[in-house]
Amino acid sequence: xxxxxxxxxxxxxxxxxxxxxxxxxxxxxxxxxxxxxxxxxxxxxxxxxxxxxxxxxxxxxxxxxxxxxxxxxxxxxxxxxxxxxxxxxxxxxxxxxxxxxxxxxxxxxxxxxxxxxxxxxxxxxxxxxxxxxxxxxxxxxxxxxxxxxxxxxxxxxxxxxxxxxxxxxxxxxxxxxxxxxxxxxxxxxxxxxxxxxxxxxxxxxx
Amino acid sequence: xxxxxxxxxxxxxxxxxxxxxxxxxxxxxxxxxxxxxxxxxxxxxxxxxxxxxxxxxxxxxxxxxxxxxxxxxxxxxxxxxxxxxxxxxxxxxxxxxxxxxxxxxxxxxxxxxxxxxxxxxxxxxxxxxxxxxxxxxxxxxxxxxxxxxxxxxxxxxxxxxxxxxxxxxxxxxxxxxxxxxxxxxxxxxxxxxxxxxxxxxxxxxx
Numbered sequence: 001x002x003x004x005x006x007x008x009x010x011x012x013x014x015x016x017x018x019x020x021x022x023x024x025x026x027x028x029x030x031x032x033x034x035x036x037x038x039x040x041x042x043x044x045x046x047x048x049x050x051x052x053x054x055x056x057x058x059x060x061x062x063x064x065x066x067x068x069x070x071x072x073x074x075x076x077x078x079x080x081x082x083x084x085x086x087x088x089x090x091x092x093x094x095x096x097x098x099x100x101x102x103x104x105x106x107x108x109x110x111x112x113x114x115x116x117x118x119x120x121x122x123x124x125x126x127x128x129x130x131x132x133x134x135x136x137x138x139x140x141x142x143x144x145x146x147x148x149x150x151x152x153x154x155x156x157x158x159x160x161x162x163x164x165x166x167x168x169x170x171x172x173x174x175x176x177x178x179x180x181x182x183x184x185x186x187x188x189x190x191x192x193x194x195x196x197x198x199x200x201x202x203x204x205x206x
Numbered sequence: 207x208x209x210x211x212x213x214x215x216x217x218x219x220x221x222x223x224x225x226x227x228x229x230x231x232x233x234x235x236x237x238x239x240x241x242x243x244x245x246x247x248x249x250x251x252x253x254x255x256x257x258x259x260x261x262x263x264x265x266x267x268x269x270x271x272x273x274x275x276x277x278x279x280x281x282x283x284x285x286x287x288x289x290x291x292x293x294x295x296x297x298x299x300x301x302x303x304x305x306x307x308x309x310x311x312x313x314x315x316x317x318x319x320x321x322x323x324x325x326x327x328x329x330x331x332x333x334x335x336x337x338x339x340x341x342x343x344x345x346x347x348x349x350x351x352x353x354x355x356x357x358x359x360x361x362x363x364x365x366x367x368x369x370x371x372x373x374x375x376x377x378x379x380x381x382x383x384x385x386x387x388x389x390x391x392x393x394x395x396x397x398x399x400x401x402x403x404x405x406x407x408x409x410x411x412x
Contacts, residue, residue, distance in 0.1 A: 011342070052343075079410035088403040115404040116411070123396035123403075130393035136217070137258075139385050140372070148365050149390070150397050152358050157401035159354050161409060166346070179345050181402065184355070185395050187336035190329035191356050192394070195363035196387065197294040197329075198321040203367060204285035205322070 003029070006039045010047045017047065023061050025050050025068060045171040052178040053085065071174060078170060085174045086181055088121045097121055102128025105143040112143075113150050156188070209235070212245045216253045223253065229267055231256050231274060251377040258384040259291065277380060284376060291380045292387055294327045303327055308334025311349040318349075319356050362394070 007014045020026040026047060029037030046068070053064045067084055074080035083089035098107060098119040106124045110117050117124065127146070134141045163180050164173050213220045226232040232253060235243030252274070259270045273290050280286035289295035304313060304325040312330045316323050323330065333352070340347045369386050370379050 011344075048344075056343075077410070079406050082406045082410070083403060086399060086402060088399060110400070113404075115400060116407045117400050117403055121400060121403060123399040126396035127393050127400075130389055130396075133389050134385065137262075137385055137389075138217075138254075139382065141369075141386070145369075146393070146397070149362065149394060150401070152362050152365075153394065153397035153401040154405070156355065156358050156398050157405040159358075160398070160402055161405050163347075163351075176345065179340065179343055180347070181399070183336055183339050183343075187333050187352070188355060188359065188398070189391050189394070190332035190336075191352070191359035192362050192366070193292060193294060193329040193387070194316070194321060194323050194327060194333075195356070195359040196292060196366055197289060197323055197327060198319075199360070199363040199367045200285050200288045201322045204283070204288070 001039050001044075003037065003039065006044060006047065009044055010051065012047055012051055020047070020050055023065070025061065025065055042171075045169060045175070049085075049171050049175040049178070052175045052182075056182050057085075057087075057178050071171070075170065078173065081170060081174050082177050083118065085178050088118055088123070095120065097124035097128075100125070100128065102132045105131050109143045109146055109150060112147060113154070160184075207245050207250075208242065209245065212250060212253065215250055216257065218253055218257055226253070226256055229271070231267065231271055248377075251375060251381070255291075255377050255381040255384070258381045258388075262388050263291075263293075263384050277377070281376065284379065287376060287380050288383050289324065291384050294324055294329070301326065303330035303334075306331070306334065308338045311337050315349045315352055315356060318353060319360070366390075 001009070003014050003017055006012075007017055010017075017026065021028060026043060029039040029043065032038050049071075050064060050068070053059045053067055054061070059067065070084050071081050074084070080089065096119050097103070103124065106127050109127070110124075131141070131143060131146075160177075160180055164176055167173050167176065207215070209220050209223055212218075213223055216223075218226075223232065227234060232249060235245040235249065238244050255277075256270060256274070259265045259273055260267070265273065276290050277287050280290070286295065302325050303309070309330065312333050315333070316330075337347070337349060337352075366383075366386060370382055373379050373382065
């Protein structure tokens, strides 16, 4: 297909596609004339993944390039690829997240759940900071209080991974993983707020 | 207690407490001398709620004043109070969230779940926007796909409300509701990311 059709089918403007080509995020098309190139379905899938990483996950162009390179490197390993696109595994410089304040609590939670979690996963730090905040505000809440929440998160993750079963193409699956994980985040919090309102009505409503 | 003790026990600096007094968020203490006043446990509880609304929920001073006034008005009605402090019910100007693009899908989801949700709940709009985004990006995802997620959100809300059972004091319960709801949000998303990593390792790991 020509760049105009690639633009139409991806929803990404031609000027942006040209920028991605110059930046080396998208490989060049097959030249068919001095100023024309032909693009494939593989270009389309890769373009969609680029859009998800930049537009939805908010990565920089450089970080996106690193993720895409690593996706190619781990081509056959969907687990590595998902870890990369979702940020569980670091690209480039690695910062350990399993020490520092609050980290022992997170380690205890992860061990209790029997989870295999990278020591670099930024999620570890987020949970440690939440527990610290609640403690500093005097709330009676520790890692054990998080156990039932973690069990529900586990079930949510099963739903998430089920959503990725429909496609065998690795790049498409990576794109879908980014969309579903990142875009669903505000909706999942909104569902919790609505469910709280309903549960409160059941318990205390008139 | 004196203002210095109120500061120590709440963790809020004296200068900030004086600001809240001037702004009418915190009622004046009982004057014991020309420049001294005595504060009660009720002041402490109210101060903690103010801190949660401003510092954790990020409300402005004016919005906090409106919420506090409404909390007093609905004193006996914990459901109304929770709705107010968590933002399910509007304070002041009300904006309906049950029409506009995507709203019919949210109405369908709410009806399917059998939930009682205010037509002003901002969460409605968040879910409508998420569904629109996923649709515009070509993801095969509609309100029916959200049903199992909503069921898990329901279970999360039950845990949340259970955390509020320990106290009978309304103001204390309102503060705890804000802390647990807002501060837990990033942690719940982080738990999902970790659970995804684990689930991915189980399905695809070597």
